[in-house]
Amino acid sequence: MGHILIVDDQPDICWGLKKLAEQLGHTVESVALAEEAINRAIATKPDVIIMDVRLPGMSGLQAMQELRQEGWNGPIIVITAYGDLEVAVEAVRQGAFEYLTKPFDLKVVARAIERAFSQGHQSPDEEVPTDSGESSRPQLVGVSPAMQQVFKQIAMVAPTDAAVHIVGESGTGKELVARSIHHFSRRQSGPLVVAHIAALSPSLAESELFGHVRGAFTGADHDHVGLLQRAHGGTLFIDEVAEIPLNLQVKLLRAIEYREVTPVGAAHSIPCDFRIISATHCDLRKLVAEGKFRHDLYYRLITFEIHVPPLRERTGDIKPLAEFFLKELCHKMETPIPHMTPDFLSALLDRPWWGNVRELRSALEHALILSRGGPLHADLLPPPLPQVFSQTPSLECDLRECVKKWVMDALKDEKLLGQIHKQFLDIVEPVLFETVLEHYAGQYLGAARALGLHRITLRRKLDRRKAAD
Numbered sequence: 001m002g003h004i005l006i007v008d009d010q011p012d013i014c015w016g017l018k019k020l021a022e023q024l025g026h027t028v029e030s031v032a033l034a035e036e037a038i039n040r041a042i043a044t045k046p047d048v049i050i051m052d053v054r055l056p057g058m059s060g061l062q063a064m065q066e067l068r069q070e071g072w073n074g075p076i077i078v079i080t081a082y083g084d085l086e087v088a089v090e091a092v093r094q095g096a097f098e099y100l101t102k103p104f105d106l107k108v109v110a111r112a113i114e115r116a117f118s119q120g121h122q123s124p125d126e127e128v129p130t131d132s133g134e135s136s137r138p139q140l141v142g143v144s145p146a147m148q149q150v151f152k153q154i155a156m157v158a159p160t161d162a163a164v165h166i167v168g169e170s171g172t173g174k175e176l177v178a179r180s181i182h183h184f185s186r187r188q189s190g191p192l193v194v195a196h197i198a199a200l201s202p203s204l205a206e207s208e209l210f211g212h213v214r215g216a217f218t219g220a221d222h223d224h225v226g227l228l229q230r231a232h233g234g235t236l237f238i239d240e241v242a243e244i245p246l247n248l249q250v251k252l253l254r255a256i257e258y259r260e261v262t263p264v265g266a267a268h269s270i271p272c273d274f275r276i277i278s279a280t281h282c283d284l285r286k287l288v289a290e291g292k293f294r295h296d297l298y299y300r301l302i303t304f305e306i307h308v309p310p311l312r313e314r315t316g317d318i319k320p321l322a323e324f325f326l327k328e329l330c331h332k333m334e335t336p337i338p339h340m341t342p343d344f345l346s347a348l349l350d351r352p353w354w355g356n357v358r359e360l361r362s363a364l365e366h367a368l369i370l371s372r373g374g375p376l377h378a379d380l381l382p383p384p385l386p387q388v389f390s391q392t393p394s395l396e397c398d399l400r401e402c403v404k405k406w407v408m409d410a411l412k413d414e415k416l417l418g419q420i421h422k423q424f425l426d427i428v429e430p431v432l433f434e435t436v437l438e439h440y441a442g443q444y445l446g447a448a449r450a451l452g453l454h455r456i457t458l459r460r461k462l463d464r465r466k467a468a469d
Contacts (some may be wrong), residue, residue, distance in 0.1 A: 002047035004119055006030040006036040007063070009055055013102075019051055020106050024113060030468030032056070034063035041072050048097075048116045050109075053080035053087055061087070064094040075116035076448065079104065080148075085140050088148075088155035098156065101148035109299070133144040141324045144314035150177065153306045158184035165241075165301050166279040171358030174279040175239060177308060182235040183246050186277050187275055190234025195227045199242040205263050206248055207212070209256070216265025228261045231274035241278040241301065242287055246294070253297045311353040311360060318348050318360065325361045329368055338368070339375040347378035354385050433458065 004021045006028060009013050014030040021028045029044070031037050034055045041049060049067075064076055080087060087307035091099050098112040143451070144148070157164055158181045166174045175194070182192045200208050207216075211226030228236060244252060255261050256276055258268040270427070278301045287293035291324040311318065322340065330337045344367070353359055367380035406424070410416045414422055437458075440446035448455035 001026040001027075003027045003029075003044060003248065004113070005032060005040055005046040005049045007049065007060065008032065009049040009052065009057065012131070013079075015053070016106065018107065020110060021113065024110060025115075033210060034058035034060060034066075035067060037063055038070065041067055042070055045072070046074065048075050048077065048113060050077045052111075053078060053091070058223060061090050061094055062102060064096065068095060069420070077109075077112050083161050084142070085151040085154060085180060088151040089158065092155040098409065099152045101145055101152075108141075115253075137185055138176050138182055139217040140173065141321050142314065142317045143320055144316040145316045147317055150306060153304075153439050154180050154184065157304045157306075160304075161275050161384070162303040163275070163301050164277045164303070165305045165306060166277065166283075167310060168279070168281065169310045169356055170281050171356035172308040172310055173357050174308055175237065177306060177427070178237040178277045178279060180185060180237075181277060182275075183238070185275070187234050190239060191231055191360050192235045193227050193231040195236065196240065197238060197239045198240045201298035205245060206251070209248065210251065210261055210263055213266045216263070217375065220265070224263075226263060228274065229257055229270060229272050230265075232272050235275045235277060238276065238278045240280055242280045242282040242284060242293060246292070249294045249297050253294065253300060256297075270313070292387075311356045314347055318353075319345060321357060321360060322348060322364060325364050326368070329361075329365055333368065335368075335373060338371055338373065340376050341377050343378040344376045344380070347381055348466060351384050359385055433462055433465075435460075 004026050006014050006017050006021075008030070009032040015030075015332070018028045018030055024045075026329075029040065029046075031040055032055070034051075035058055037049070037051065040046075051060045051063065053061070058066075059076065064078075067076070072197070073095070076095065077098045077100065078091045078096040079100045079102060081102035088099055097116050100109065100112065136280055140151070140154075142146075142148070156176060164181055165336060166177050168174050178194075182188060185343075195209060199206070206298070207220075207224060207226065208225050209228055209339070212220050212224050213230055214220055214223050250260070251265075255272070258269075259271065259273055261272045262269045284293055284302070288295045288298050311321075320344075326337050326340075347361070348363075355362070363381050366382045367376050370380045371377075403424075406427075407420065410420050410423065436450050437447045439448070444455040444459055448458045451458065453461075
């Protein structure tokens with residue numbers, strides 16, 4: 001097979017990776033320092049290097065640069081427990097083959113090793129542009145594995161011209177992701193034009209997107225350059241793309257496909273080069289199935305999809321986000337950064353944050369105003385938003401809609417009249433009982449307690465269902 005060099009200062013990580021690589025049939029050596037890794041790579045010429053980012057002395061990213069300068073151009077799998085967006089982008093810039101965050105699944109590492117061996121030695125095809133400055137850099141904050149995955153996806157797709165679709169609930173930071181992709185792309189010197197579709201008047205949406213010429217319609221007393229044309233040489237970010245009227249979807253599809261824009265009332269098209277990034281909190285696949293969104297436009301928009309998880313699914317990001325926002329808000333208010341008390345932090349972690357990061361920032365600003373320079377306590381937070389404010393339908397809402405639809409259909413079936421309740425229970429009870437019983441590993445007592453039934457009643461109901469089947 002091949003030879004792998006592992007570079008990590010944690011013995012347990014080295015041991016686990018070494019055992020995995022040996023099981024895959026490779027020879028392995030491990031070192032703890034980046035400087036030693038460079039010497040061993042030059043001497044032994046490993047087929048693959050697995051390297052941690054944070055090492056004593058020289059960092060893993062610096063070591064990658066040194067290795068490339070020494071002429072070693074094999075695949076490097078980067079691993080880190082402290083990654084952020086800049087680390088991910090820098091790893092890609094230095095030619096990282098894969099970027100994994102700790103703790104990682106060994107199956108994922110195994111697949112990465114297998115793919116690295118199949119690639120062999122080659123120079124990276126893409127180059128991420130050098131950062132143009134701290135002041136213009138979008139600030140995405142996150143330490144959770146879910147956000148590390150988002151950072152990795154941004155770093156991988158940014159240097160390409162692929163159409164990117166960003167999915168996530170309202171307030172999760174979809175526009176920040178779009179701005180980050182543009183910032184780290186080859187188009188960073190070009191414009192980033194944001195089209196908020198939901199904010200456009202339906203009657204003026206075509207003119208705003210595609211522009212119009214003088215005299216195209218009543219009130220068009222001068223030429224108007226549309227958002228697509230303004231994005232020439234840069235990136236067009238379409239927020240809430242699901243809101244685009246069907247009649248405009250055909251025109252947008254043509255603009256993306258042929259890279260040309262026809263303003264309203266114009267006789268000729270105008271060449272226009274832009275990268276497209278879209279976002280929505282809706283399920284576009286569902287809308288396509290319902291005929292509310294064109295399938296051909298869907299495939300044009302979703303070359304690469306990034307899912308931004310809601311804040312309640314990445315509670316590890318709440319504290320660093322709070323620290324970041326407090327620093328930002330206090331700088332704006334010209335006040336010292338207050339101390340967050342344990343009860344305040346506990347309250348932040350306990351909230352569901354249906355409004356996500358946007359709600360968190362608003363709650364912190366509310367607490368800052370009331371604190372008047374003192375420490376932050378839980379009672380300074382505003383009441384949490386109810387789930388109704390979330391734009392993503394809950395599973396309970398979906399279930400209610402399904403039940404309502406089933407009942408309406410059942411009422412139209414004369415054969416079911418008088419038996420609707422029984423038929424409904426025949427459908428849902430077996431699924432309910434079996435799922436709860438499976439959760440409790442077949443233990444009737446635990447399942448019955450969770451259901452609020454006596455275990456004999458539960459067993460009798462299940463036996464009766466089996467006999468009926």
